[in-house]
Structures are given as C-alpha cells and as structure tokens.
Amino acid sequence: MGGLIFWKLRGSDEKPVASVQPPPPATTPQVFEQPPPPPPPPPPPEEDAGKKPAGKVVGVGGGGCAGECKGTAGATLQSALAAKAGAARGCYERGLRQNATLQGKLVISVRVGPGGQVCSAGVASNALGDPGVASCVVGLFRSASFPAPEGGCVDTQVPMNFVPKGGGK
Numbered sequence: 178m179g180g181l182i183f184w185k186l187r188g189s190d191e192k193p194v195a196s197v198q199p200p201p202p203a204t205t206p207q208v209f210e211q212p213p214p215p216p217p218p219p220p221p222p223e224e225d226a227g228k229k230p231a232g233k234v235v236g237v238g239g240g241g242c243a244g245e246c247k248g249t250a251g252a253t254l255q256s257a258l259a260a261k262a263g264a265a266r267g268c269y270e271r272g273l274r275q276n277a278t279l280q281g282k283l284v285i286s287v288r289v290g291p292g293g294q295v296c297s298a299g300v301a302s303n304a305l306g307d308p309g310v311a312s313c314v315v316g317l318f319r320s321a322s323f324p325a326p327e328g329g330c331v332d333t334q335v336p337m338n339f340v341p342k343g344g345g346k
Contacts, residue, residue: 242288242296246330253324254289254331261321262337268313269305269339280340281305287318288332293325301334310339 250258262285273279284301298318300311314337 242290242294242330246288246332248291248326248329248331250289250331250333251324251327254293254326254333257323258287258333258335261318261323262335265314265317265337266339268310268317271313272305272307272310273341275309276307277341279305279307279310281338283311283314283337283339285314285318285335285337286332287335288330289323289326290330291325293323295319295321295323296330305339 265283269279281304283303283305285298286301287298288296290296295318298315300315303311305311318335
C-alpha cells in the first residue's frame, strides 16, 4: 500500500506531457524517368544487298550467276547435293516434333555458280505442306558451298521425300 501512496503523491508533481504530432510529410517532387534513347537506324539493306552479289559476279568471272546457266552437274556435285539433302533430314525431324503425321515431298531448286557458290536456292514444290521445314532446308542449301559444276553455272533441282523413320513408302 505504501507504493500506491508514493505513486499517487509522486504523480501530482509531474507535468503533463504535451502530445507531439509528427510533422506533415514533405512533398517530394515526382521524378519521371527519361525514356531510353531511340535505337540507331538499321543500315540501308538496298546498298548492302546490291554490293554483295555484284562483288560475287565480278570476282568469279566466266559469267558468274547472271544469265542462262549452261553447265552440267558432274558426279561430285550431284553427290554433294545428295549429301546436303540428307542433312536436311534434321529440319524435317524438328518439324516432325510439332506434327507427328508430317510427311511428303519437297523439291528445292538450286543455282550453283562456276566456282561452286550457291547463287540462289528456293522451293520448287512443297507437297510436305510445312513452310517451316521448307525454309530450314532452303537455308541449308543457301549457306552451302559445292564442288564447281562442269562448264559454268548450273540450275538443278534436288527432290527429297520425307517420311517418319520406320514408315517409308
């Protein structure tokens, strides 16, 4: 009981504590991020595209890839084209993962220059019906280099018949 009296007597000597309010939040100016700078403009494709073939035609001599091709695909060139067609199976296998029933014939037309360089490659016919596989195969031929044809440049077609393994016709 003595503690209660002490506290009561002691409490009257204390001054009331004034309540302190926190200062109002300072308004900070909004910071806006600057947009990133625009990307640099791409190089003009017409100039680059025009220079490269012109350089190839001038450097090869003997007519290059321009005009009519009168050469013939000798045995070594035919063998190399067949090997590249075999490598195209990888493109088909990727397409087969997307469509398990994918099968059909794809014919690629290729123009090989007098030095063995590929002047052009494209789809002659696509009974396979998958543009992704066709594009992949054309890319393989365009990036290839072959043995020189006999007698100048040559236009040839490479037929490929794609069927799932174990289900050949």
